[in-house]
Amino acid sequence: MLKRLPFLALFLLIALPVIAQEAEGVRIDYPPAQFLVSGVVDVFGTVEHPDRRSFILEVTDMPGADAIWTPITLNQTNFDDSGVLGQWDTTMFPDGVYRLRVVVFLNSGFSAMSEVSDIQVRNEGVATRQPTQPPATATPEGPVIIPRPNVANPLPIMVGGQLDDFDEDAVALMQAAGMTWIKWQIPYVIGDANLINVARDRINFSHEHGMYAFLSIKGSKDEMAAVGFAEYFPLYADFVGQLAELQPDAIQIWNEMNLDREWPNGSINPADYVDMLRQSYEAIKAVDPSIRVVTGAPAPTGAEGAFGLDAVWNDDRYYAGMATAGAGTYSDCIGIHYNEGILPPTSRGGDPRGEYPTYYLPYMIERALYPFQLGGGVERLCFSEMGYLSPDGYGQLPAGFAWGQNTSVAEQATWLRDAISYAATTGSVDLIIVFNVNYTRFVEGDPQGGFAIIRPDGTCPACDAIAELRSDR
Numbered sequence: 001m002l003k004r005l006p007f008l009a010l011f012l013l014i015a016l017p018v019i020a021q022e023a024e025g026v027r028i029d030y031p032p033a034q035f036l037v038s039g040v041v042d043v044f045g046t047v048e049h050p051d052r053r054s055f056i057l058e059v060t061d062m063p064g065a066d067a068i069w070t071p072i073t074l075n076q077t078n079f080d081d082s083g084v085l086g087q088w089d090t091t092m093f094p095d096g097v098y099r100l101r102v103v104v105f106l107n108s109g110f111s112a113m114s115e116v117s118d119i120q121v122r123n124e125g126v127a128t129r130q131p132t133q134p135p136a137t138a139t140p141e142g143p144v145i146i147p148r149p150n151v152a153n154p155l156p157i158m159v160g161g162q163l164d165d166f167d168e169d170a171v172a173l174m175q176a177a178g179m180t181w182i183k184w185q186i187p188y189v190i191g192d193a194n195l196i197n198v199a200r201d202r203i204n205f206s207h208e209h210g211m212y213a214f215l216s217i218k219g220s221k222d223e224m225a226a227v228g229f230a231e232y233f234p235l236y237a238d239f240v241g242q243l244a245e246l247q248p249d250a251i252q253i254w255n256e257m258n259l260d261r262e263w264p265n266g267s268i269n270p271a272d273y274v275d276m277l278r279q280s281y282e283a284i285k286a287v288d289p290s291i292r293v294v295t296g297a298p299a300p301t302g303a304e305g306a307f308g309l310d311a312v313w314n315d316d317r318y319y320a321g322m323a324t325a326g327a328g329t330y331s332d333c334i335g336i337h338y339n340e341g342i343l344p345p346t347s348r349g350g351d352p353r354g355e356y357p358t359y360y361l362p363y364m365i366e367r368a369l370y371p372f373q374l375g376g377g378v379e380r381l382c383f384s385e386m387g388y389l390s391p392d393g394y395g396q397l398p399a400g401f402a403w404g405q406n407t408s409v410a411e412q413a414t415w416l417r418d419a420i421s422y423a424a425t426t427g428s429v430d431l432i433i434v435f436n437v438n439y440t441r442f443v444e445g446d447p448q449g450g451f452a453i454i455r456p457d458g459t460c461p462a463c464d465a466i467a468e469l470r471s472d473r
Helices: 006-015 168-177 194-208 221-227 229-244 270-287 316-325 360-374 398-406 409-426 462-467
Strands: 026-030 040-047 050-062 084-089 096-106 111-121 158-162 182-185 212-218 248-252 292-293 334-338 381-386 429-434
Touching: 006 182, 026 096, 026 111, 040 050, 040 096, 050 084, 084 168, 096 182, 158 398, 168 462, 182 429, 194 229, 221 229, 229 248, 229 270, 229 462, 248 270, 270 292, 270 316, 292 381, 316 360, 334 360, 360 381, 360 409, 381 409, 409 462
Parallel strands: 158 182, 158 429, 182 212, 212 248, 248 292, 292 334, 334 381, 381 429
Antiparallel strands: 026 040, 040 084, 050 096, 096 111
């Protein structure tokens, strides 16, 4: 937990008014999400709310709605037109992962807010001040690119895991298991040059620790809808082309684009996605042909009958459309997700929820692969998410995830190990990214910590189980 600041401690006793949804004109522009900071950081943004009375900046290292927030500025009434909301002296806080928010108190008695999450504070051995530049003008200063490692894979196929932060202990556990890849999810925001820094830090961290770097790049469906496909796709492709210059080992183009949670409602269409994939593939390969381009992974679902094709396409329908549109020509691997299993990974029946194919790993692999076997192009699969949900150490799962309530951590470990073994026997799977390694978020509706292989007690039974597959034991 973070250290409390004595001179601001009184603010923690203030009962804030009801927090409204993020309001137009209230936002934090810098630092962005998933950014590495140290020293004294100028926080940029705006609080141009017409009913503004005052505002304050706060941070917390706690997840969830019940987090305790620590003020890092006094309550302010005047907004600096330069865009600086205030300064965050990160040296007064332990290294770790933080949430940062601005709260605007309104004359109405309510408040508006904007939050940025997953900001990594790292001051150990660092004595520099963050540049006082807003994101629109910030550029990498003297970028250092750490060369790719040459890592021998001791497992039947390549395996990695998705990390939440720069956790060296987690990396050590991954390496002991035989994992050789780290996945990072990087946002794309039009005009935000600092995201190049975000990606570079994560690529360098991976390579420093002898691991390959897998970047999953998801943009904003709202920005896409606002500017239109014709303008957005080239911008996105240019961004991933810039990322290629940083020497990642794989770049994934988008995430779960068959859902209107990730793609504009009414515009879900694999042909459009493949147009973006093609432009991205060409931009990446023009920089470095060795970088593996992975398609976005459709969400495993059968919900289109209930919600309609404006909101969701079943993954099998979407895979077929991708194959027809030529996704196999513009990728090195087809992305796939599997995260709702409650039986051993070789099972092909017996799930108490029913016999829908996405419940079963063998059917999920066949479902994704089949249209590409028919349509030509690449016939390789990369799991950008594979996970088993266990509530052990957390308690009751949210209602939407109650199907995982009876899965133990021991089963999670065994099933991940056996899923790797089974996938290797198919001859069609190149890479499995475990979702996830070290998440601790366990909030209503999104129990991501329950998928983590590092459990609340700090142990990693899945690491031990996967290590049993090592060829060098």
